[in-house]
Amino acid sequence: MSAVSIRVTVNGTPFEREVEPRTHLADFLRHDLGLTGTHLGCEHGVCGACSVLVDGRAVRGCLMLAVQADGAEVTTVEGLAQVEQLNPLQEAFREFHALQCGFCTPGMLTTLMQLLEEHPEPSEEMLREELSGxxxxxxxxxxxxxxxxxxxxxxxxxxxNAA
Amino acid sequence: MKAARFDYHRPATRAEALDMLQTLEGAKLLAGGQSLVAMLNMRYAFVDHLIDINRVEGLAGIALGDTIRIGAMTRQRDILESPALKARLPIVAAALNFVGHLHTRNRGTIGGSLGHMDPAAELFGIATLLDATIHVESRRGPRDVAIADYPQGYMTPGLDPDEMIVGVTLAPPAAGHGWSFLEFAQRHGDFAVVAVGTTLAFDSAGKVADARIVLCGMGIAPLRLAEAEALLVGTTAEPEAIAAAAEIAGRQEAMSDALASETYRRHLAGVLTRRALTEARARASHGKVQ
Incomplete structure (x- = not known):
């Protein structure tokens, strides 16, 4: 049951760590890298709280093993804002009171980053359907x-502008 | 919540993966992991060795010809977003819209779904509707399994322990066919309580030449309604014929579980079949294609 060495880039910073194969990505981010912005709700793929972006695609952090992220680029909620500057989605969450307790928020934000990139002119219906996850x-x-x-x-x- | 300990292997080639599958005791293949990792986390499943085939070359891709071959490790997301597949066989994307959520479709694969064999899984239903051939390989060589012979029991595929699914071939109905995939689930993205998929292809005289109907969620595997299909062939799929087909759907055996009773599933099967056939008929090109 040997540990595996992985290299993973998280929010632009490269990391090299030894992980137990059974450690899922969300636990790795929180426990090994100290990035506690990613929240864990159900830990079996139902609630979506642990959603992060892996190579630009939203995944459930509890349903992917950390070893599987070897070589990947991961973006967590900590990677969305610039220093002292929320990104437009985070800004809009604040403006429209899109959070109360905040537990689901990191997963909402990372999921919406992929959704809104792929659907720059979304319908409310589509968003409601997609966010059911x-x-x-x-x-x-x-x-x-x-x-x-x-x-x-x-x-x-x-x-x-960035392009 | 943690999975019990296991060793992790990441083969780069099919040969390596098949070697591991044959030689390692207590091994399981990891495809998209959207069911397996949850089961490992919950300790419903235990493995000594996990063989991660996500980086095995040549297992992903969609090839369109007379039939459609999809590699086992093709992500549900990539199947859903394939414009060529959507044009040729729109029912696949329609069914995939009911499968899980963005996150799980980003990871989940068609081979993983077929290997897991949840009775209500939409992709399993699609494979059954489209007379799929499942391509498997082991160190002993390749083998094709017809979808009809595939289910051996509840969540038990007809595969030997050393066999790996490498792809699936779907047999699409003629161009211009009508189609519909409808589902009743408690929440969007849940496994279906009952789902119905159907295709109707009409001949130049406007009669049904090829009818296919599948029910998901009724028993251990998706159920093709051969009797109803035969009844529809040669008709114009007029409302009376559709009602008769739906009546057949409504008297199939169904399971009772925490989600729904047998009676309720039968009711859903009848109602959804009627609606699906009606929709498929409206979408078909009548008399314009052979």
Whole structure:
């Protein structure tokens, strides 16, 4: 049951660590790298709280082993903001009160980063359907949907400026 | 929550993977992991060796010809987003829209879904509807398994322990066929309580030449409704014929579980079959194709 050496880039910083094969990615991020922004709810792939981006795609951090992220680029909620500067989606979450307790928020944000990149002009219906994979028990989703609708064009403009 | 300890292996080639599968005791293949890792976390499943085939070359991809071959490690997401597949066989994407969520489709694979064999899994239903051939390999050589021979019991595929699914070939109906995939689930993304998939292809005289209907969630494996399919062939799929087919769907055996009773599943099967056939008929090109 030997540990495995992995290299993974998280939020732009390369890391090299020894991990037990059974350690899932979310535990690795929290315990080995101290990135506690990624939250763990159910730990069996239902709640979506632990969602992170792996090579740009949203995954459930509890359903991927850390060893599988060897060589990958991972983005967690800590990687969304610049220093002292929230990204437009985070800004919109604040404006529309899209969070209350905040537990689901990191998963909501990372999921929406992929969704809004692929659907720069989303419909509310599509967003509601897609976000059914991320459970929020505080907001009733209304604020989250409003925030996503507001952020979609802003994120698009940001991507275009960066390109 | 942690999985019990196991050793991890990451083969780069099929030959390596098959060697490991044959020689390692208590080994299991890791495809997308969207069911297996959850089961390991919950300690419903225990393995001594996990063989991660995510980096095995040549297991992913979609090849369109007279039939459609999809590599075992093709992500559900990539199947859903394939424009060529959507044009040729739109029912696949329609069914995949019911499968899990963005995150699980980003990782989940068609081979993993077929290997896991959840009775209500939409991809298992699609494979059954489209007369799939499942391609497997072992150190002993390759073998093809017809979907009809594949289910051996509840979540038990007809594979030997040293065999690995490498791909699946789907037999699509004629161009211009109508299709529908409908599902009743408690929440979007859940496994279906009951799902129905159907395709209808019409001949130049406007009669049904090829009808296929599959029910998911009724028993241990998706169920093709041969009797209803035969009844529809040669008709114009008029409302009376559809009602008769739906009546057949509504009297199939069904399981009872925590989600729904047998009676309720039968009711759903009848209602969804009627709606699906109606929708498929409306989508078909009548009399324009051979």
């Amino acid at each position: 991320n459970l929020c028990r505080c907001t009733g989703y209304a604020g989250i949907i409003r925030a996503a609708m507001k952020a979609a064009p802003l994120l698009k403009a940001q991507r275009e």
